[in-house]
Amino acid sequence: MMTDRPGAAPALDPKHCLWPQWRVSPRVRAFVTTRAGGVSAAPYDGGAPEAGGLNLGLSTGDAPEAVQENRRRALALTGARDAAWLSQIHGTQVEDAQAVIDARASGPTRADASVTDRAGVVSVVMTADCLPVLFCDDEGRAVGAAHAGWRGLAGGIIEKTGERVAALAGAPASKLNAYLGPAIGPLAFEVGEDVLDAFVSACDTRRRDATAAAFEATGTAGKYLADIYALARLRLADIGIDAARIHGGTHCTVTESERFYSYRRDRVTGRMAAMIWLAD
Template sequence: MVDFYRFEHLERFSGCMHAVTMKDTSAPFSLSLALHTGEEKEQIAVNRKMIAESFGVSREWCFVVADQTHSDNIHIVTKKETRGWESQESAVADCDALITDQKGVVLCVLTADCVPVLLYDPEEEVAAAVHAGWKGTKSKIVAKTVRKMQEVFGCSAENIVAGIAPAIGKCCYEVGEEVAQHFFDLREAFTTRGDKYMLDLSFVNKQQLLDSGLQKENIKMSGICTACEVERYFSYRKEQGCSGRFMSMIALL
């Protein structure tokens, strides 16, 4: 069986399932789940099958993966169909956030330092999975996803529960002014190191959720830096351009 990271506050809800995968050196490519990074697709398919079985879903469940492009594009999954799971060609094109009210659909985002955010509204029974790198964070993709949940499904922000999964932390994410300048309005998001900036993207996404109306007690952060915990999570920065990706998943029951 595969080990997952899970959020305790999301675990309390019977209407959804979620999980964040971790490395496993006994699996092909340390249990990377990316089809787009050049590994043998047959071996990645083995990994994905292992994850699906460990996640505990039936054969009738569908998995939806997007072709992530660091955009602020959001896709609404309106029917049960698998996309991007068996092949990259079938992935949702040019998209970095997925939302659904369909039960039995697993929304998936792939990361190796960027910020994965899982959202769940237990009242309207809506789930979302968001991929927020610095470009997506700059364009406030997580706030736009909350807004889309409100507009399309009538969600109330105060009911939405959020889990901010492992991502590179301020301790390790050094950027230049060309990146940091986009977050200068949130002074707590960074510290300076010479002419460089140590940026906390998870904190910025949390603040965007708060600004969107989510309750502070409904937002939980893993507190895990992927670069510090590189034995457990893939880190593009720490591993100097690694091709591995771990997956954050959420589904309605």
Template sequence: MPAEPEAVLLPDAIRPGWPAPPAITALMSTRVGGVSVSPFDSLNLRPPALGGEGVDAADAVLENQRRFAQALGAQPVWLNQVHGADVLRLTPDHLAPGAPLLRADASICTTPGIACTVLVADCLPVLFCSADGRAVGAAHAGWRGLAGGVLDHTVAALCAAAGCAPDKLLAWLGPCIGPDAFEVGADVLQAFGADPQTLAPADAALFRFSPRPDGSTRWRADLPGLARRRLAALGLTQVHGGHWCTVAHGSRFFSFRRQPRTGRLAAAIAIRGAG
């Protein structure tokens, strides 16, 4: 009879500091605690099935995913994220062996033991739960998805599933590219309805003017701030987190902007199973 896999703790993983009900388990990985080698060292969680050049060794990723699931206490469902706004409602069918990775940038769930999960390496992960612990959700919110309504769609789907209003949801913002590192052009401002020529005070607080030495015009965008503003407009009053920069802390977080060939972090949330 084969030996059981060794139990591995992830002491550097982030547990959201929010007043979620006891029925909820949530976890955000760092790059620490896995078995992958450089440049994916060490807890790379990006599924090999997503393909691409220079992917990590499949057996290493599977072991990393096992460790993450064990630390979370639920089974993650991985998505094929495309910087869109589609939301998937998870069921036990999504845990079937060989189930395909479905295209979506957010998921919700009301079934215990199944974890809504998103992968990031600079984009903003947002975890949700209803105040009564009946439903959970996770969204992958890069600037394209955020401007395209991924948080709007996730909140609407979660409220429908939980039978509650938005002010009965809790949200937690995980590590992402910070406002000192996120340099953007006028197209990003325009995607959020801001006029680069005459920034309103509310927009100027989220897009800091940052001219380049060559004379070109750029801005420093506050991605967590943009998410907080959107969530407030949707009616959420309990929003936590959003204080870590993936670019600035290379030993702890993967960052695509810092190093394009790199691993992926995961943020996941689930209703605890009976066991």
């Protein structure tokens, strides 16, 4: 891990991050932030009013100078000079991470994923209940990060991002690894019939029963509890990634209030980041 450069902002303390536990090339570096380790005040704090929060979202209502300091701290932990911060739109657009960085002077890139095969270029997505998915191949030739809210997930953001990473790596998608970062859990994600219909109608007939099984009726007419992790695993399987290569998917942003931001729980809240890059 790189150390702070003289005069640089202090790096985020690694203890405030989640680190994928996957067996891949040491070139692959990745982490997901929590709500702790920054300078934001309540309601963007680090889980307690006296603990500084690591809100990384500029459109949340937090003080811009606090968010920029938080971003500097997160970026210092990567050792990189910049990251491909996106304007996320709950869609399925996948961009090249370096192109996102280069285009920033013209305004933020509207997309929900980025990929790269260049060392030192950081792909990043922000979440506060939606699912962040990180991708890499075994040899560390390419990486990517996807923001999978339910609309993007139903629309194919996972498949599109995985296929782009595989193409950059020159490997089949079956040789990719995926990490499912913290998201709204299956006991907290209540949705309507429209969400169930969106997933069932969009999936292959082979997957319809399994997709429907990821929704549990609540007892209230037209309401279901959706398992976003199960839905993501089905989409990863569709591009050939087997269960042994899928990691994470054990947290709930809504119920783990001291550790994670959650829009559904708090409405006014911060954003966490999932970051992945290739070391030199």
